[in-house]
Amino acid sequence: MLRGKNLIAGEWRTADETFRAVEAATGEPLDPPFACASAAEVAEACAAAAEAQPHFAALPLERRAAFLRLVADKIDGLGTILTRRVMAESGLPEMRLDGERARTVGQLRLFAEEIENGAWQALRIDHADPSRTPPKPDVRMRKIPIGPVAVFGASNFPLAFSVAGGDTASALAAGCCVVVKGHPAHPGTSELVAGAIAEAVAQIDLPGGVFSLLNSTSNALGEALVRDPRIAAVGFTGSRGGGLALMQHAANRPVPIPVYAEMSSVNPVVLMPHRLARAAEELGKAYVASLTLGAGQFCTNPGVVLGIAGDALDTFLGAVRGELSQVPAQTMLTGNIADAYATGSQRLSGEAGVELVGLGAEGSARCGRAQVYTASGSAFAANRVLSEENFGPGSIVVQCTDLAEVRSILAAMEGQLTATLHMEEADYEDAAAILAIMENRAGRILANGWPTGVDVTHAMVHGGPFPATSDGRSTSVGTLAIDRFLRPVAYQNMPDALLPARLREGDAGTLRRIDGEYGC
Amino acid sequence: MLRGKNLIAGEWRTADETFRAVEAATGEPLDPPFACASAAEVAEACAAAAEAQPHFAALPLERRAAFLRLVADKIDGLGTILTRRVMAESGLPEMRLDGERARTVGQLRLFAEEIENGAWQALRIDHADPSRTPPKPDVRMRKIPIGPVAVFGASNFPLAFSVAGGDTASALAAGCCVVVKGHPAHPGTSELVAGAIAEAVAQIDLPGGVFSLLNSTSNALGEALVRDPRIAAVGFTGSRGGGLALMQHAANRPVPIPVYAEMSSVNPVVLMPHRLARAAEELGKAYVASLTLGAGQFCTNPGVVLGIAGDALDTFLGAVRGELSQVPAQTMLTGNIADAYATGSQRLSGEAGVELVGLGAEGSARCGRAQVYTASGSAFAANRVLSEENFGPGSIVVQCTDLAEVRSILAAMEGQLTATLHMEEADYEDAAAILAIMENRAGRILANGWPTGVDVTHAMVHGGPFPATSDGRSTSVGTLAIDRFLRPVAYQNMPDALLPARLREGDAGTLRRIDGEYGC
Numbered sequence A, B: 001m002l003r004g005k006n007l008i009a010g011e012w013r014t015a016d017e018t019f020r021a022v023e024a025a026t027g028e029p030l031d032p033p034f035a036c037a038s039a040a041e042v043a044e045a046c047a048a049a050a051e052a053q054p055h056f057a058a059l060p061l062e063r064r065a066a067f068l069r070l071v072a073d074k075i076d077g078l079g080t081i082l083t084r085r086v087m088a089e090s091g092l093p094e095m096r097l098d099g100e101r102a103r104t105v106g107q108l109r110l111f112a113e114e115i116e117n118g119a120w121q122a123l124r125i126d127h128a129d130p131s132r133t134p135p136k137p138d139v140r141m142r143k144i145p146i147g148p149v150a151v152f153g154a155s156n157f158p159l160a161f162s163v164a165g166g167d168t169a170s171a172l173a174a175g176c177c178v179v180v181k182g183h184p185a186h187p188g189t190s191e192l193v194a195g196a197i198a199e200a201v202a203q204i205d206l207p208g209g210v211f212s213l214l215n216s217t218s219n220a221l222g223e224a225l226v227r228d229p230r231i232a233a234v235g236f237t238g239s240r241g242g243g244l245a246l247m248q249h250a251a252n253r254p255v256p257i258p259v260y261a262e263m264s265s266v267n268p269v270v271l272m273p274h275r276l277a278r279a280a281e282e283l284g285k286a287y288v289a290s291l292t293l294g295a296g297q298f299c300t301n302p303g304v305v306l307g308i309a310g311d312a313l314d315t316f317l318g319a320v321r322g323e324l325s326q327v328p329a330q331t332m333l334t335g336n337i338a339d340a341y342a343t344g345s346q347r348l349s350g351e352a353g354v355e356l357v358g359l360g361a362e363g364s365a366r367c368g369r370a371q372v373y374t375a376s377g378s379a380f381a382a383n384r385v386l387s388e389e390n391f392g393p394g395s396i397v398v399q400c401t402d403l404a405e406v407r408s409i410l411a412a413m414e415g416q417l418t419a420t421l422h423m424e425e426a427d428y429e430d431a432a433a434i435l436a437i438m439e440n441r442a443g444r445i446l447a448n449g450w451p452t453g454v455d456v457t458h459a460m461v462h463g464g465p466f467p468a469t470s471d472g473r474s475t476s477v478g479t480l481a482i483d484r485f486l487r488p489v490a491y492q493n494m495p496d497a498l499l500p501a502r503l504r505e506g507d508a509g510t511l512r513r514i515d516g517e518y519g520c
Helices: A039-058 A061-077 A079-090 A093-115 A166-176 A187-203 A221-229 A240-251 A275-298 A311-324 A333-350 A377-382 A405-412 A425-441 A479-485 B037-060 B061-079 B079-090 B095-116 B166-174 B185-204 B218-227 B240-251 B273-296 B311-324 B335-350 B378-384 B405-411 B425-441 B478-486
Strands: A006-008 A012-014 A122-124 A139-145 A151-152 A178-182 A211-214 A233-237 A261-262 A269-271 A304-308 A355-359 A371-376 A394-400 A416-422 A442-447 A484-490 A510-514 A517-519 B006-008 B011-012 B123-126 B138-145 B149-152 B176-183 B211-213 B233-237 B258-263 B269-271 B305-308 B355-359 B373-377 B394-401 B414-420 B442-447 B486-492 B510-513 B515-519
Touching: A006 A039, A039 A139, A039 A178, A039 A211, A039 A221, A039 B218, A039 B425, A061 A079, A061 A093, A061 A166, A061 A187, A079 A093, A079 A187, A079 B373, A093 A166, A093 A479, A151 A166, A151 B061, A166 A178, A166 A479, A178 A221, A187 A211, A221 A240, A233 A240, A240 A261, A240 A517, A240 B240, A269 A275, A269 B335, A275 A304, A275 A311, A275 A416, A275 A425, A275 B233, A304 A311, A311 A355, A311 A371, A311 A394, A333 A371, A333 A394, A371 A377, A377 A394, A377 A405, A394 A405, A405 A425, A416 A425, A416 B011, A416 B218, A425 B037, A479 A484, A484 B414, B006 B037, B006 B185, B037 B138, B037 B176, B037 B211, B037 B218, B061 B079, B061 B095, B061 B166, B079 B095, B079 B185, B095 B166, B095 B478, B123 B373, B149 B166, B149 B218, B166 B176, B166 B233, B166 B478, B176 B218, B218 B240, B233 B240, B233 B478, B240 B258, B269 B273, B273 B305, B273 B394, B273 B414, B273 B425, B305 B405, B311 B355, B311 B373, B311 B394, B335 B373, B335 B394, B373 B378, B378 B394, B378 B405, B378 B425, B394 B405, B405 B425, B414 B425, B425 B442, B478 B486
Parallel strands: A122 A510, A151 A178, A151 A233, A178 A211, A233 A261, A269 A304, A269 A416, A304 A394, A371 A394, A416 A442, A442 B486, A484 B442, B123 B510, B149 B176, B149 B233, B176 B211, B233 B258, B269 B305, B269 B414, B305 B394, B373 B394, B414 B442
Antiparallel strands: A006 A012, A006 A211, A122 A139, A139 A484, A355 A371, A510 A517, B006 B011, B006 B211, B123 B138, B138 B486, B355 B373, B510 B515
């Protein structure tokens, strides 16, 4: 069934050097062996992408949208073959993967709608005024695709943030050809999804260079991809170390390019006093549920909880302890991730002033054991280790002396994907001051919820100041993600015959800003 | 009259170490001496900016707009004192500077309107749907200021791209405090304009940290500014070397930040055959006028002209030669710029296959001598030196064998701020293929004009792929420039009481995208 090959501009390619995926739960090698792409194949894929780029960019938007919808249909069509392979490679349960597949095809279809909506083109028309001194020219703007995009598949969302995930969907929606570096933890999943894209490319009669998939276990391949002169931008979700390395490669190119890396976040959650007093137990249970979802392998995992020390917080911690004792050990995505989590937990537990609150069940070495620690506000503030991400189902509850300490801890934290307030009306006045700090530290602020769900909508922001992402000016989830792969171009005194259709006089139906006024 | 001091958060500060501006035309030192800011003062200005930032960001938009308008009024109010000082420091003529001042205050007032328009906030609301599985949350987005911005004054626009120029205006409009590193060629001009801003800051009752001006002749000061942890973004217009250095400093910070550097462009102009045949002489004259405007010291100077070798192009070159002979020597902005231009011209004239077309009048060593060279398409394509920017009134006309050679030369060029087509209807078919190449190489494409005018409008793009700018995803002229200094934040299930006013249910009057639909 699986080929074990790389997909280069529509062609499946084998190689002498291969690697195997392993079953996440056992570490046993899975068939088939997968070809490792060569540096020459990176260059070939990028050259094909560059050649296809003008054609793909010029495709009528309706056809670009049809392409994304067809990719979604093809992924749906992979049925249980896909689910079984992802389960084996990721250790994630079937229900979660069904949900993740729905998210993956849902975001492809949402971007198809977005393409057709057209407002992302930022169309602007300023009419000439020959009577002005100096004469005012006719100037018209639109946004165009930035060029071929390199996408790095993420291990923790083998569907929704991998081969046909959010970065690929938004780059294709922007009109950019895509070269994916598949994550070595799930090459079979990658191949199945790439096959679905390749079928859609062929069926819509696009050049093969619109999409390529390269597999490798070596970081050198990723570096070669980012350094290829034909690549115009990079999308990445993964570790801080990995993201920083890609940022450096991109900055050191003869022609530097933007990197959108989503890297590291502990997603602080603040339990405001009135809410905590009323619902300590309920909050404790919901916290553990969010923390342990998917073995804690979410970028938006609640890694730090802040509350005021006292009876209510003790009740909260008691509920956490009780709830944790019910949490089974869960297989983690890879052995490396399980090892890193165990090491990180060990380190945290040994830091001064850190005490264990509770533990989940212990499993194999490939499992993550749920665990929650606690520390005082001063201990937390004094030691950067306590606020570092430890990817997995581990978290720390910070017992602050007062809200002033909560504020000062939040203000000193690194950039975050999310920040959360649990509150009720009596808390609002104090919450407003905390919210103002959160706005400067995070991309998304939640009220009375848990950060682990990231809805794919128009208003969603999955981004945030460094190191949450490399570039807090954007989002990698939701329709605004398309803007990462666009750049503006202006046309001055261009005759209608040569203007792009949607910038012509009279052409309507898309949001445009004409002489300063927005309208359709 | 002039203090010779730095402005740090509302306070004028002196120093032991000083430098003097020189009269551009003569090199004679001008009074008074100017204090060199220290590293400690950089830190002080940045700390004050960070402290003022939340206050300035939270200012009602109407007051932020009023502040920009007041800055414009104060600059207008400086009258001829300002003009005389800029003339002395820059060597630019009065009429040009009157125009540049009108542009400067005009863009401040345009950004004031833009602030009030509010669409730049990218307001989006997605309503909840509790019946969906999983329940859909209420998510609302807006863009907020990125934080304090460091602006580097440009020498070639001592008003419009210096202390209160485009970068400062767009950063303030976005709600970001600004720390300006003044250009050492015009410290008097900088002080006068900074004084106008300081008066407006005081009059609107803003914290002094909203704006600071630091002077120095040392690059170390600029580096310290870019490396200061409180700076969130950088705006720069200047040399490629200078821009690249700032990009490296920003990328190597513990927290990397975006740099918007506008650096280097030769702005190719293509003379299409039918148009050239009909208007060779007229085009030649207009070319020389554009080339020598302001002693050629525009980022959008037409540095490379492409045409098909033949009688019409010979006529064009004849007109260029004749026109050049009428061009007087013009004082350049600084002695360094005049020296670099002379050296660059010398180098170009010595390259293989390069021939002189014509020269303007010779002046002092501080003047730029207008000069146009010519080369064959193959000579141009073979030697990268011929397509490098030589800042000043020099340019090269490339005699191509056919339009295929024009296309291949354009496709191989580095990123540009502008690209221009001179054409008439019979040229349109061939022009369309060239336009497609230009879209991928430039931020603005002109038809039948010259690139040296950059109108400040909504649709303007003054940007383009590297090395025209460090970041082709943006513009430094026109209202879209505000977007450089913003980042999106989402609010999930946030009660109305805590939402920003314009994201509340019912609040209207600003363009918002509600459940996917745009409306006011």
